[in-house]
Amino acid sequence: MNRMKREMEAARQETERFRKRLERLRQNRAMSQEKVKFKTQGKRVAKKLALERKETVVEFLCRDENSRLLPGKKYTVTKNKNKQQRRVLVKPLAELHISYNSEMERQRMLSYRQFVRYCPFYVTRPKASDRNTCACMDHENVKLLSEKLQQKGLLKTSSVSELLSAIVCNPDNMACMYRICAKCCYNEVEVSQPQTEETVVWSQWVRKPVTEEQRTFMNFVKETQNGTSSEMLELFNRKLDGLAKHHFNWLHQAKECRALKDSLKDDEIVVHVDFAENFGCKLNREVQAFHFGGNRRQATVHSCVAYSSDGVQSFATISTDF
Structure with missing residues (x-):
């Protein structure tokens, strides 16, 4: 009887060990x-x-x-x-x-x-x-000045965006970029003071009146200017201050236009119309007087891009330029 009990207990323990081993495997x-x-x-x-x-x-x-x-x-x-x-x-x-x-x-x-x-x-x-x-004339003039100042070691960067961020509290705030914020309206870019007042030469795009044959019209030229480093710094701060509003308007318009295109409804459309430069019409065989004279006809290409919820469609029209 005791032997049978021991065998049954051993079998029960073996079964329990097998069950635990199987549970661990699972x-x-x-x-x-x-x-x-x-x-x-x-x-x-x-x-x-x-x-x-x-x-x-x-x-x-x-x-x-x-x-x-x-x-x-x-x-x-x-x-x-x-x-x-x-x-x-x-x-x-x-x-x-x-x-x-x-x-x-x-x-x-x-x-x-x-x-x-x-x-x-x-x-x-x-x-x-x-x-x-x-290119934008306002951005180009500030870029020309910032590059010259960086070349002279007076500025650490020539990036217009970084320079504007340095003089305003928040470049996304309209009051700051319009220069009416009470905290930053008088801020200027921190620059290293010039050691000498040597003459510096820089370039600027300017609008100048030109008179030809008793007729006056405005012409845009890239003019070379010169002055001291202090005068160039003063001009740079003045132009950068005036650029802030224009820069904010440009970024805001681009952002709103992008948001408008992304949220178009089925019955809405955005049309972007612009004109390209005039193209001179050429013939396969031309007489010399026609080629070098002022007899060449021109054509103006008006380009248009229509944005809708279904996709984008481009158009172009050609008109005679007189």
Whole structure:
């Protein structure tokens, strides 16, 4: 009887050990499945976040205030059979990277290296042949002065956006940029004081009256000016102060126009109309007097882009220029 009890107890203990071992195996298998599932979900989340970041960078760099679209039919780039119209950056990538991180939430912030990696292949730095013939006169004059001041070692940067941010409380605040804010309306850019009052030469776009054959008209020329470093600093601060309002209006209009295009209803449309420069009409065979004289006819191209909820449609009309 005692022997049978001992055998039954041993069998019961063996069964209990087997049950516990089987339970541990089930738990380990479940934990392994959970780890695989967690890793898979983590990879999916990371991949989705990387894709969202890339789309955000592409959308940011393709804004009209960050890059300009080249209008020529030949200005295209093809990569992996994907043909796109070229866009040229209007600011350095380092400056655009700072602007991107300043307006994005934390999870979409990027390092400079990753920001450059996400830059689309059709958004490129300007080449020598990419002439900008529609530059803003106010921005160009301030840019010419800031570059000269940086060259002389009086400024640390020539970026117009950074210089404007240095003299206002908030570059997104209308009162600050209109220079009516009580805290920052008298602020100026902090510069290193010039050691000597040597003569400095700089360039500026100016509007000058020109008289020809008893007829006076206004002409725009890039004029060379000279003066002391203090005079150039005074001119720079005055022009930068006047540029703040114009810069704010430009960015605000671009932002509102972009928001309007993204929120169009089915019965709404946005039409952007502009004109191109006049084109001279040429013949295959021309007499010399016609080619070098003032007899060549010209044509004006009016371009139009219509934005709707269904997509984008482009138009162009040609009219005779008299």
